[in-house]
Amino acid sequence: MNKLTIKPLPYAYDALEPVISKKIMELHHDKHYAGYVNNFNNLLDTGKISSFNYNGAIMHEIFWENMRAPQENNLPPEGMFPDFAKFREEFSMVAATVEGSGWAVLWKTESGLAIGQLEKHNLLGLNGAKPVLVLDVWEHAYYLDYLNDRKAYIEKWWSVVNWDDVSKRL
Numbered sequence: 001m002n003k004l005t006i007k008p009l010p011y012a013y014d015a016l017e018p019v020i021s022k023k024i025m026e027l028h029h030d031k032h033y034a035g036y037v038n039n040f041n042n043l044l045d046t047g048k049i050s051s052f053n054y055n056g057a058i059m060h061e062i063f064w065e066n067m068r069a070p071q072e073n074n075l076p077p078e079g080m081f082p083d084f085a086k087f088r089e090e091f092s093m094v095a096a097t098v099e100g101s102g103w104a105v106l107w108k109t110e111s112g113l114a115i116g117q118l119e120k121h122n123l124l125g126l127n128g129a130k131p132v133l134v135l136d137v138w139e140h141a142y143y144l145d146y147l148n149d150r151k152a153y154i155e156k157w158w159s160v161v162n163w164d165d166v167s168k169r170l
């Protein structure tokens with residue numbers, strides 16, 4: 001396997017404010033995400049493959065690209081979902097009920113779109129399904145801004161979803 005590189009955010013650290021603060025983005029990108037990349041590379045030097053660190057790096061790279069500056073009335077393109085309100089409600093519920101640290105994910109599968117959860121960063125055994133929209137609900141993603149109110153974070157997060165990026169992945 002090749003080493004990973006730390007990719008810069010596709011926007012400024014404060015671009016997602018007030019939904020996600022500059023402080024969170026600095027810590028999240030420079031410490032947590034960079035940590036996964038560095039730990040993966042260090043273990044690779046000793047001949048070990050770390051799926052935890054590898055998947056952590058990959059998931060965060062999708063997450064950064066899935067977001068952009070907040071917009072009022074941030075809706076997906078017409079026709080992306082048959083019923084966006086229902087999709088949003090289901091995805092939010094799935095994110096809110098991740099036990100402990102993990103992700104809510106919209107998957108593109110051979111039989112269509114599916115919503116699911118990841119425990120920690122566990123991407124194993126997904127039979128070619130590809131994440132198109134991911135939401136990090138580890139506490140490091142929101143605690144500084146929302147304390148333990150994960151639901152408030154999820155609710156606000158919808159205004160920073162980059163639907164252009166999601167469209168490209170579909």
Ligand SMILES: [Fe+2]
Pocket residue numbers: 028032060136138140141
């Ligand atoms: Fe994270």
